[in-house]
Amino acid sequence: xxVLGVMSGTSMDGADAVLARFRGGGGEPFAWTVLDRGAAPxxxxxxxxxxxxxxxxxxxxxxxxxxxAELGEHVAExxxxxxxxxxxxxxRIDLVVxxxxxxxxxxxxxxxxxVRLPATLQLGEPARIVARCxxxxxxxxxxxxxxxxxxxxxxxxxxxxALYGEAGVARAVHNLGGIGNLTWLPPDLDxxxxxxxxxxxxxxxxxxxxxxxAGRDRDDGGRLAAAGRVDAAVLERLMAHPYLRLPPxxxxxxxxxxLRELAGTGLAELPAEDALATAxxxxxxxxxxxxxxxxxxxxxxRLDEVWLAGGGARxxxxxxxxxxxxxxxxxxxxxxxxxxxxxxxxxALAFAVMxxxxxxxxxxxxxxxxxxxxxxxxxxxxxxxxxxxx
Numbered sequence: 001x002x003v004l005g006v007m008s009g010t011s012m013d014g015a016d017a018v019l020a021r022f023r024g025g026g027g028e029p030f031a032w033t034v035l036d037r038g039a040a041p042x043x044x045x046x047x048x049x050x051x052x053x054x055x056x057x058x059x060x061x062x063x064x065x066x067x068x069a070e071l072g073e074h075v076a077e078x079x080x081x082x083x084x085x086x087x088x089x090x091x092r093i094d095l096v097v098x099x100x101x102x103x104x105x106x107x108x109x110x111x112x113x114x115v116r117l118p119a120t121l122q123l124g125e126p127a128r129i130v131a132r133c134x135x136x137x138x139x140x141x142x143x144x145x146x147x148x149x150x151x152x153x154x155x156x157x158x159x160x161x162a163l164y165g166e167a168g169v170a171r172a173v174h175n176l177g178g179i180g181n182l183t184w185l186p187p188d189l190d191x192x193x194x195x196x197x198x199x200x201x202x203x204x205x206x207x208x209x210x211x212x213x214a215g216r217d218r219d220d221g222g223r224l225a226a227a228g229r230v231d232a233a234v235l236e237r238l239m240a241h242p243y244l245r246l247p248p249x250x251x252x253x254x255x256x257x258x259l260r261e262l263a264g265t266g267l268a269e270l271p272a273e274d275a276l277a278t279a280x281x282x283x284x285x286x287x288x289x290x291x292x293x294x295x296x297x298x299x300x301x302r303l304d305e306v307w308l309a310g311g312g313a314r315x316x317x318x319x320x321x322x323x324x325x326x327x328x329x330x331x332x333x334x335x336x337x338x339x340x341x342x343x344x345x346x347x348a349l350a351f352a353v354m355x356x357x358x359x360x361x362x363x364x365x366x367x368x369x370x371x372x373x374x375x376x377x378x379x380x381x382x383x384x385x386x387x388x389x390x
Contacts, residue, residue, distance in 0.1 A: 001094040001359070002035065004082060005352025006075055008101040008124065010178025010254055011203055011311055012050050013217065014041035015075050017082060018348040019093060025353075026362050030162045032353075034345065035091060040078035046070065053103055054254055064103070064123065071101055072125030076132040083133050096137045097355025097379075099347070100124040105142075105253045107151035120152045126382045134388040138355035138379040145365045150372030153251035157183040157196035157369040158357075159350025165189045170302045172291070172331070174322075175346055176312025178204035179253055180287055183369070184295055184303070195301070196369035197248035199290035200241070201257040202312045205267070205279040208259055213272035222317025225280040228273030237265040238282045239289070248294050249371035283312075284321035291329055306331045307339060309346035355379060 006017045019036040042050065053059035053067060075098055083093050100122030106115050126139040142152035160173045160183040167189055174182045180202035186193040203218070210216045210224065219225055241262075243252050255261075259268045267275055295301055306326050312318050313335040323333045336343040357364035363375035 001356060002086070002092060003095045003097060003352045003356050004079060004093050005348035005350070005355065006078065006096065006098045007348035007351055008071070008075075008099055009310075009347060010102065011207060012042065012047060012054075012101065012178065013311075014039060015078055016344050016348050017078055018345045018352065019082060019086065019091075020349060020352055022353070022356050025162070025357060026360060032163060032349075034342075034349075036082060036085060036089070037342065037345070038078055038082045038085075039344075040074060042074070046074070050101065050103075055260075068123045068125050069128065071123050072128030075124055076129045079129050079133050079135070083135070093133075093135055095355060095359055096129055096133070096135050097141075097352045098124060098126055098129065098137055098139045099141065099351045100139060102253065104255060105152065105251070107146075107153065107251045118146050118151065120146055126380075130382050130384050134384040136359070136384065137382045138358050139382065141351065141354055141358075141379045144376035144378030145370050145372050148365075148367075148372040148374055148376050150365065150367065150370030150376075151249055151251045152370065154181045154183070154196045154198060154369055155354060155365060155378070156181070156347055156350035157194050158364055158366050159353035160196075161185055161189065161191060161194055161366070162353050163349060164307070170304045172295075172303060172306045173346065174199075174287070174306055174308050176202040176283075176308060176310040176315075176318065177347065178202060178207070179257070180283065180312075182290065182295075184301065186301075191366055192368050194366050194368050195248065195295060196366070197290070197294065198251045200244055200252065200283070200286040201279075202283055202287075202310065203315075204254050204257055205259070205262075205282065206276060206315075209267075209272070209275045209279055212259065212268070213275055218311075219276050219315070222280065222315040224273050225276040226317045228271070228275070228277030230281045231266070231270055231274055231278045234266045234270065234278050235281050235285065238262065238267065238278075239285055244286055244289060249369060280318055280321065283318060284325050287322060288325035288329070291326060291331075303329060303331045306333045308333065308335045309343045311343070313337070313343040
């Protein structure tokens with residue numbers, strides 16, 4: 001099957017898509033080839049509305065309803081363009097897998113805050129893609145795991161194992177999106193032995209600071225951070241965040257790591273360059289602590305390699321800090337680009353693998369990563385009419 005994975009991550013900068021041909025799976029050897037890539041950045045007005053929507057009280061039911069439809073159309077336009085491009089190349093798209101844009105994610109019960117059940121919400125109506133492109137769509141991939149007692153994240157380890165696992169190599173794939181997450185792939189490729197969790201912030205604080213302090217969408221190339229000075233006292237307060245001490249499985253999001261929630265640390269009061277330097281150091285230090293504290297060598301969990309993916313892999317200042325910190329743990333650190341791949345592909349490809357397995361009625365989650373009672377066939381399938389022409 002030719003499967004188009006469409007990912008909208010916690011950076012909330014738009015939709016990234018990867019078209020790949022998959023063969024095998026379900027116990028058979030899995031093979032894959034990337035055929036095409038595409039992206040559809042969010043217009044500034046839409047991105048601003050999404051930023052308000054992830055703030056408690058920032059969007060009412062009307063606004064969320066409108067965003068659900070508009071994000072569906074936004075992804076449908078991208079899929080339609082890639083569908084036309086595939087046809088020109090003599091290819092076709094058989095299946096679309098759309099992650100949706102996460103607006104709120106509550107993976108743990110918290111009676112003090114009124115959270116009685118874990119819950120999650122992703123926006124982007126898949127019926128818009130079906131109507132526009134006459135293609136089946138797998139969507140809403142987190143709910144199945146959440147209902148099985150998991151945290152609904154991280155989900156990408158299932159795809160990571162199929163795509164990047166290598167017998168005899170203890171490899172970690174680390175995504176640097178808005179939130180950082182790692183997948184440790186065991187040398188024996190045993191799905192039950194995979195370890196995966198969110199390490200904390202990657203780019204989310206960097207992006208928020210770049211916008212509030214410098215009027216920029218991001219700190220391109222980490223240049224502002226490189227020009228600043230790390231405030232050791234602020235960094236110490238940031239590293240005291242309770243999430244960092246939680247044992248895996250665990251997941252987090254922008255709702256925990258934003259300037260409002262971290263107001264007591266003093267990060268927002270620093271000059272722009274110093275704030276970005278300190279936030280970058282926080283990403284590096286919290287990432288290294290996650291490997292050191294939650295991925296011990298006991299039980300054969302050695303660490304041979306770390307592959308960096310996501311938008312943060314294109315930030316030389318951040319990558320340099322991670323090379324030093326993770327290299328001190330004995331790991332060889334490289335970016336996806338240095339491995340001949342594209343950093344932006346990782347999450348879209350992983351969701352594509354999940355959708356491919358769901359289409360075939362096979363389980364597509366890893367309880368070892370999410371904490372669920374059992375693996376789920378996660379995702380809802382929306383289909384075009386039986387007489388639709390593609």
